Amino acid sequence: MSAEDTTGGGRIMSREAYDVAVVGASIAGCTAATLFAREGARVALIERHADPNAYKALCTHYIQPCAVPTIERLGLAPLIEEAGGIRNGLVMYTRWGWIGGDAEDLPYGYNIRRQTLDPMLRGLAASTPGVEFMPGRSARDLIREDGRVAGVVVRDRAGESHEIPARLVVAADGRSSRIAKIAGGPVEVAPNNRFAYFAHYRDLTLPSGSRSQMWMLEPDVAYTFPNDGGVTLAACMPAKERLPEFKEDLEGAFVRFFEGLPLGPRLSEAQRVSRIMGVVEQANVSRPAARPGLAFVGDAALCSDPLWGVGCGWAFQSAEWLVDETAEALLAGGDLDRALERYRRRHRRELSGHHRLICDFSRVRPYNPVERLMFSAAARDNRSARHFHAFGARIIGVREFLSPRAVGRALWVNARHAARGRAKPGPGPAVARAGR
C-alpha cells in the first residue's frame, strides 16, 4: 500500500501518482492491469470486493476462441488447463440439422467457471510487479484537472475517501459502470427481448461428449456447456412472452424446457449443484470506448446480449487493444489522448459490426433470408460450417462472414442440396459423432 497524506476535505490523497488507475478487477481490469504493468507502468488496480476470491456469478462463461491469443499472451492458458478448463468445441442445433458435428479441429476457446477464473486472473494481476492491488475500495468519483480526467476517488470499507491521481483512468467496472455514469457522455441502449436462466449440474451426460451444445429454436435458445470440476452448465434464453411460465414455476419450467430439446440432456437424472440463476432484463449497451484521460474496457464499453457468449472474450481483447494502442504514449510522454482516440476507433472497428447484428437478433424476430441461407448451408456443408464457426467464435468480422465467396458457397450448397432432393440429415448421428 502506498504512503498517504490527509488533505483538508477529509479525503486522503495518495502521495504516489500512478500511470494508470484501473477500476474493477475482473476480466477486463485484470487483463489491462497485467499488460500495462508488463510494459513498465505503475498501476493502481481498484476493486470494490474485499475478498480476492469474489467472482461474477451471473455468467455462463463460454469464452470464445477469439480471446485465446490474449489468454495465451497473459500466460493464462496453462493455468486454465491445469484448473480443468475445457477446450470448448460447439455443435449447434438448427431446423436444418446440426452445425459443426463433423467439422474437426475447429479453433477452441475455454469453458471455465468464473469461481475458478476470476480469482486466478486477480492473482495473476496482483502478483505482477508494478500492480498495486487495492481490494475493498469502491470508485466514487473522478478527479478532473483542466477539463481532463486525472485520477479517481475511492472509498474504503471504513468509509474514508482516497484520491488516486493517475494519467489514465480505465473503467473496467462492468455493465453498470459507475465511472461511465459519473463521466456522462453518449450511451446507446437496444432492447433484448429474451430472458436467461441457468444452473450447474454434476453427472450430466451429453451426447456431444465434452463439446458444448447450443439449440437455436427460433426464437428460444438453449445451451449445455461442460466446465471444470465435472460441472455442466445448462442455460436457456427464451423469448420474453414465456416469462410468466418461468415466474410461476421456475424449476418445473426449466426442466421441462430441456426435456423438450432434440437430444437434450436429462436434467432430472443429474444433480443440480447451484440454484437456478437468471436475468430478466439485459439490454444491449454501448458507449464510445475512450475520451481524454479515460478509457472503457469490457462490459463498461460494450455489453452485448449474453446469448452469443461474447462478453468475456471481448473483455480480454478490448483490454489488450487499449494497452497496445496507449502504452507507448503513456510511458514515453507521448500524446496520450491521441492514442486513446486510436483505441476508441479500433474498438469500434473490431466490434461494432458484431454488436449491430447481435442487437438486431435480440429483438426476437423470424430469421431473415441471409440467416436462413448461412445457417442452412452450415448445417449441410463442412466448409460452410467452419466459416460459420469462425464468425460465431468472433475470429472473423461481418464483412468476411458475408463475403461474396462465402455467400456464393452457401447458395451453391443449398442449390446442390435441393437438386439432390435429399432428406434433411438426422441430428442424432451428427451429434453422436461429435461426442467421440
Ligand SMILES: Cc1cc2nc3c(=O)[nH]c(=O)nc-3n(C[C@H](O)[C@H](O)[C@H](O)COP(=O)(O)OP(=O)(O)OC[C@H]3O[C@@H](n4cnc5c(N)ncnc54)[C@H](O)[C@@H]3O)c2cc1C
Ligand atoms: C446471464 C449472463 C450470461 C453470460 N454468459 C457469458 C458467456 O457465456 N460468455 C461470455 O463471454 N460472456 C458472458 N456473459 C457476459 C460476461 O459475464 C461479461 O461480459 C464479463 O464479465 C465482462 O467482464 P468485465 O471485466 O468487463 O466486467 P465484470 O466481470 O462485470 O467486472 C466488473 C468488476 O468491477 C468491479 N466494480 C464495479 N464497480 C466498481 C467500483 N465502483 N469500484 C471498484 N470496483 C468496481 C466489480 O466488483 C467487478 O469485479 C454473460 C452475462 C450474463 C448476464
